[in-house]
Amino acid sequence: MHDIKMIREDAAGFDAGLARRGILPLSCEILELDEQRRAALAKLQELQAERNAVSKKIGEAKRNKQDSADLEAQGARIRAEIEALDAEGPRLDGLLRDTLAKIPNLLDASVPEGRDETQNKQEKLWGTPREFAFASKQHFELGEALGLMDFAGAAKLAGSRFTVLKGALARLERALGQFMLDTHTGEFGYSETVVPLLVNDATMYGTGQLPKFAEDLFATTDGRWLIPTAEVPLTNLAAVEITPATKLPLRMTALSYCFRSEAGSAGRDVRGMLRQHQFSKVELVSVTTPEQSWDEHERMTRAAETVLERLGLPYRRMLLCAGDTGFSAAKTYDLEVWMPGLGTYREISSCSNTLAFQARRMNARYRAGEGKPDFVHTLNGSGVAVGRALIAVMENYQNEDGSITVPEKLRSYMGGLERITAA
Template identity: 85%
Template structure:
């Protein structure tokens, strides 16, 4: 959500920020609506003063036993106009809020120009892809050959973009999630949190999923939404609160199921489990002061990178360009892991700083001492996507006979198992 005061003060700068995202100028439309809203409020206040004055005169006339008919008619006209404004004010407030609520965040100055993912900037690369003595297979080939990845069974149960994992691959996915949680809580200072998978409209609005991205979500028949990521409930835990500055930053993590309709992705990644309606992810969320958020963004991204390094998975850090940065984000780093079956890097984590954009939508604030409250900054990141980590482990640790070596850091979670074979 954008601050209307800042738009009033620097409309040209606001439009220039939108232009970086390829959005036409909106400040004139917003300020005209704001002026109507302010004029309605000013007129309402004038009428209330007039009503009070007329009421006083009516009282004086009655005490003097004078004719008050004209004054009473005037008072009736004023009350009718006030009643109209009583409805018009909230309508204009809602219209302005709805207009601002559909506009994406302005970008950080460090975000490079560009239209799409082809213009993203490689910030660093870690690890070297393994040289295979054989042609590496994709994860779905490996999983089906092992009899532990069942796409046909999942389709029978739920349709496309679902997977049934079995036996040791099911345990490997669980091991990955537990490993990530343990690492983030014991080494990176995040508090483990269990959150609802169903949330209300206000919660989805607070982090920016509603109203713009409703088609990307799954809704229930009782007015709730399945979460697309644990970012949504974790961040909204501070909605409406004023947190003492001494308690910041707050750092939370959750391992949860996530649900996405994948609207508009028809034909993309149809094979395997890269793009699913249901998947598991370890989410990282930080709530900070404005002064802390830039450093916290780097810290969060390093926490996600540490997972991939501990698993010895080659990856690269990408700084997303203007055209590829998400709706709520001011700046985003994507981590892309190497998947040898496809011979390319694929996104496995996205770490974003939204500044005060989500906080304004949620009215989430902090206070220093007895000072005036200000909006917190919110950050979120994948630490990491568990399903995609499973894919990366399977493909990078595959052997020529179709077996998969279990990474050493995961063996304690696998009962000491060193290899997964048919």
């Protein structure tokens, strides 16, 4: 959510920021609504003062046994106007709030210009993709040949974009999640958290999923939503709270299932596990003071990179351009892992600083000493997507006979298993 005071003070700067995202100027529309709202409030206060004055005169007239009919008629007229404004004020408040709620965050100055993902900037390259002495396969070819990945069975149960994992592959997915949690809690100071997978409207609104992205979500029949990422409940734990500055930064992590409708992705990644309606992910969330947030962004990204490095998975860090940065983010790094079966890098983590954008939506604040409360900054990142990590391990550690070598860092989570073979 944007600060209306900032738009009043620098309308041209606000419009210039939106232009970087390809959005036409909106400040005139917003400020006109704001002026109507403020005028209605001023008129309401004026009428309330006038009503009080007339009421006082009516009281005096009655005490003096004077005719008060004209004054009472005037009072009735004022009450009618107040009742109309009592409805108009909230209507204008809601209209302004709804308008602001649909506008994305302004971008940090360090975000490069660009229309789409082809213009993202590579900031780091780690590891060398393995050269295979045989034709490498994609994860779904490996998994089905091993008898441990069942897409037909999942389709029978739930339709397309679901997967049933069995045996050692099911355990490998669990091992990846546990390894990530242990790394983030043990080395980076994140607090392990178990969160609800169903949340209410206010929670979705707070992190920016509603109202703009409703079609990307799954809704229940009782008015709740399945979370698209644990960022949603984790970040909202700070909603409507005033946290002492001495307790910041707050760092939380959760391994959860995530649910996305994948609206608009028809025909993309239809085979395998790359784009699923249900998937597991380890999420990282930080709540900080404004002074801490940029250092925290780098720290969070480094925590996600450490997971990939420990697993020996080549990756690159990409700074997203203006046209590819998400709705709530002021700046985002994507980590893209090498997928031998596809012969390319694919996103496995996004680490974003939203500044005060989400905090303003959810009224999440902090207080330094006895000072006035101010909005916190919130950050979120994948630490990392477990399903895509499973794919990357399968493809990077595949053997010519179709088996999969278990990375050393995961073997203790796999009961000492070193190689996954056919069931």
